[in-house]
Amino acid sequence: MSEDEVTRALVQAADAARFAPSIHNTQPWRWVVRDGRLELHGVAERQLTAQDPDGRMLLLSCGTALHHAQVALTAEGWRFEVERPAAEPLAVLRPVEREAAHPEATRHLQMLQVRRTDRRTVTDDAVPADTLRHLIKETEEGGARLHVLDRDQVIELAVAVEHAQKAEDTDDRLRSETARWVGGDRDEGTGIPASALPEEVPLATVAERDFQTRGTLKAGGGHDQAASYAVLYGSGDDDADWLRAGEALSRLWLAATEQAVSLLPLSGPVEIPSTRHTLRGMLAGTGHPFLAVRLGTLDPAESAPPRTPRLPAGQVIEVV
Numbered sequence: 001m002s003e004d005e006v007t008r009a010l011v012q013a014a015d016a017a018r019f020a021p022s023i024h025n026t027q028p029w030r031w032v033v034r035d036g037r038l039e040l041h042g043v044a045e046r047q048l049t050a051q052d053p054d055g056r057m058l059l060l061s062c063g064t065a066l067h068h069a070q071v072a073l074t075a076e077g078w079r080f081e082v083e084r085p086a087a088e089p090l091a092v093l094r095p096v097e098r099e100a101a102h103p104e105a106t107r108h109l110q111m112l113q114v115r116r117t118d119r120r121t122v123t124d125d126a127v128p129a130d131t132l133r134h135l136i137k138e139t140e141e142g143g144a145r146l147h148v149l150d151r152d153q154v155i156e157l158a159v160a161v162e163h164a165q166k167a168e169d170t171d172d173r174l175r176s177e178t179a180r181w182v183g184g185d186r187d188e189g190t191g192i193p194a195s196a197l198p199e200e201v202p203l204a205t206v207a208e209r210d211f212q213t214r215g216t217l218k219a220g221g222g223h224d225q226a227a228s229y230a231v232l233y234g235s236g237d238d239d240a241d242w243l244r245a246g247e248a249l250s251r252l253w254l255a256a257t258e259q260a261v262s263l264l265p266l267s268g269p270v271e272i273p274s275t276r277h278t279l280r281g282m283l284a285g286t287g288h289p290f291l292a293v294r295l296g297t298l299d300p301a302e303s304a305p306p307r308t309p310r311l312p313a314g315q316v317i318e319v320v
């Protein structure tokens with residue numbers, strides 16, 4: 001295990017983590033390779049200061065990148081230690097030895113590139129109960145929990161989503177922040193391009209986030225009748241818990257992708273304190289909500305949205 005070999009592996013892992021999902025595709029992370037370790041840092045300039053003043057969505061996003069980096073290291077056969085000081089740096093990965101890579105790990109790495117946020121409507125084929133159980137288990141192994149909502153709770157979620165959307169639509173600061181990150185061509189490597197947004201917000205019981213800008217994606221004419229909705233949650237509400245939840249979200253999302261299940265995050269009701277409280281009520285005192293998600297199956301005949309842009313490696317990875 002030479003120093004060069006470790007540095008190369010860490011740079012590769014940080015590079016693979018560029019594919020990670022993040023709130024409004026802000027990619028609020030930076031990696032530093034130093035002394036045989038990979039440090040993850042949050043980037044305040046890419047935090048949504050109006051929508052996410054406490055940095056919860058930033059930490060969830062950094063957590064997905066942290067998990068992506070771990071998937072990449074594992075796929076190369078590396079065993080590593082993870083520290084999560086949750087201050088700065090938010091986390092540190094330290095390779096300890098290298099062994100033969102598992103084929104399963106290679107498949108997970110492929111999922112990093114296949115995964116998308118797909119805002120098309122889901123089909124009438126529900127996600128099978130066995131698959132949901134598998135996703136619950138993956139989430140738990142990833143460090144958080146997943147509560148699948150019953151029919152009444154789906155209606156409650158729909159109301160919370162509507163409240164959160166209204167709160168966002170009537171606040172100029174929130175609206176202008178969204179407009180800064182969403183819509184258009186996004187040549188600068190961040191944000192959500194029009195090509196990833198539906199032409200019109202699809203009809204659904206639980207509305208998708210309305211980014212207040214026209215997209216070009218054909219969303220399909222369906223409804224969300226057969227979709228499942230779930231809340232990602234955990235026992236704590238500290239920064240370390242939100243980072244860990246991001247890792248679990250990435251693990252859940254990659255597992256869903258592997259099972260051809262589409263996962264759509266609905267973070268609006270978590271961003272607004274009153275609706276976050278509603279979600280907490282749905283968990284009946286068992287934990288703190290991190291994110292609501294829609295799980296469903298998509299029509300494979302329709303083409304998936306194109307990839308969203310990413311910042312170049314040179315801008316997010318530094319070798320000291």
Ligand SMILES: Cc1cc2nc3c(=O)[nH]c(=O)nc-3n(C[C@H](O)[C@H](O)[C@H](O)COP(=O)(O)O)c2cc1C
Binds near residue numbers: 022061115116268
């Ligand atoms: C913490 C978090 C919250 C998100 N919230 C939403 C949301 O409320 N609505 C939505 O349409 N997409 C949401 N997304 C998806 C991001 O917009 C998406 O990951 C990003 O634009 C990159 O695109 P990709 O996932 O296709 O790579 C969220 C993603 C993360 C990680």
